[in-house]
Amino acid sequence: MNQKSTGTQGAAAGDVLLKVNGLQKHFPIRKGMLQRQVGAVKAVDGIDFEVRSGETLGVVGESGCGKSTMGRLITRLLEPTAGTVEFEGRDITHLGVSGMRPMRRDVQMIFQDPYSSLNPRHTIGTIVGAPFRLQGVTPEGGIKKEVQRLLEVVGLNPEHYNRYPHEFSGGQRQRIGIARALALSPKLVIADEPVSALDVSIQAQVVNLLDDLQDELGLTYVIIAHDLSVVRHVSDRIAVMYLGKIVELADRSSLYRAPMHPYTKALLSAVPIPDPRRRSAKSERILLKGDVPSPIAPPSGCRFHTRCWKATRICTTQEPPLIELKPGQRVACHHPENAEDQAPQDTQLLSAAREAIELVPVGRDEAPAGQGAAAAEPATGSEGAAAEGTASGE
Template identity: 75%
Template structure:
């Protein structure tokens, strides 16, 4: 076996091992104008992300609309090709693989789309939609495709009798279950879920979230969950990455992030989460950020949050804060982190100078 063949062969991941890693991931969409379609700028949708996902865990990406969450998900599934950076899945660099080489990888990396209405072909029956992965990947089933599809429908809480029905005959929650069944057809190892419950009624959201958790336990799935509902994120996540204008500003385990947020943007987001306890709600300060989110075409220099941050100082406008570990498993990109001890503040200052 040549060196190239060895590098391109996926390596089995041990339980709790690193399934996916991202290093310096960048995606800029060019802006072209004129008769010759010359590039006059670029939308900096994702600008230098680095993180990893362990087998069996759920990493959630959160942030305001337009921060680059969905683009990141599409990069991880290679529905988009990165401008630069590296995506490594099971030890194999898939950043710039062609369609032919990516086809076998599609079995292991799948995506649940946000819109349960637009992600299903209205001209196809449920059986054809859920059975498509078997046909596209030339996968043989023990008792035929129809039987496999009906078993998948039962798995996600639908009836095998739905096999010959069309998407328009189902509710939003049922359509999302059909999409989940299609995603599970080839038993993937990694699932990128792009706001899987945001388009559903509140009464249905909990059902779908519980279904995803049950499936994760049963099939040892790994999730990258894209969401903006911080209440849902707290329920399903092991770790949470907070994004702002294409960058990760804070990355920590769920408990640490919700109880001791360090980046001012995270503090502001959490202050907006509804609290059912009236006493806690009365005592909590609601932080309202001033101004709109800057354009990703021309983001602010250095710290991208400094135009809306109440702690911003001159250094925030000139030096970009690196994403550094200020507590065990808790990374923050801020010169003046919230809830920081003197030692953590010193660490942030030293990182900015290095």
């Protein structure tokens, strides 16, 4: 079981590289003079998954679902409350700082904000070379040469070795962060929202770069993001998180083609599609009402039951386990979509469920015209005239 870490080619593609079991992180809430603990923010509340060598696991969810905390737990930047993290078969859950240091070579992180994750007083040569100095590694040909090679790998000019972070644009800074993460040729790279701070055109450059590096260096990624289209583009498998739990874990095509958890379905249907013709198409959008409940006191049973349109009594009392309903697709739901009902005896919908969502036809032109004030403007009748008017005179 104990796989010997033998350089970068340690694990063959497909082997389990990272295994997470029942991982929890509760942040205590303290109050009063004695700082007694009065509660806890259950940021991550029992999640299990595996990451195989060479794959990309995407983690999606709304803000506050615990995806970033999860990333920090598996890189051991935060101490888990419970559960285990195994890397290459070795339990690293409670390793101390010195115990973790050799592991840091193999597990690296790319941060979201390229402005706050680079020290403004250091040159990029120092920043990208820091991992070598900290680990006491001297690469062939010296640190400077290796750093310049890395800069070239991520698409920066190696001559910029002596420049400072402020001299670079956001996209270039993100490349510096990537070069730093790659310095020690890690096996696993955790990227927390690697492109969300970047402009659209730059986003695509960085996504392509991550792709190329994976092909060239055989990297394994865990990419945390809130943008479902970016996650689909980069991931092989995807975990959907809601309030500290994984509600669905599946390979990319199954998840996007036939999502089983109602939350996944709602999340996918909420993504605005860049296609104006879709507006008049007959597709419907599931509009979840309200907000995500507080992770301090998550709902009983299934955490999604307060916003779910399929919720029945069992959902309020029993927490659905994350089970494999289809090869490669694990779902935690009593009444999944696109699969057999897990609690068929329980059919009585909760009263809240009936009002949980609104199905809106995507396309405003669909709705019956002449409803109130809309008719006051030349909206329907003189469409042509209005259209002409909008056109500017040269």
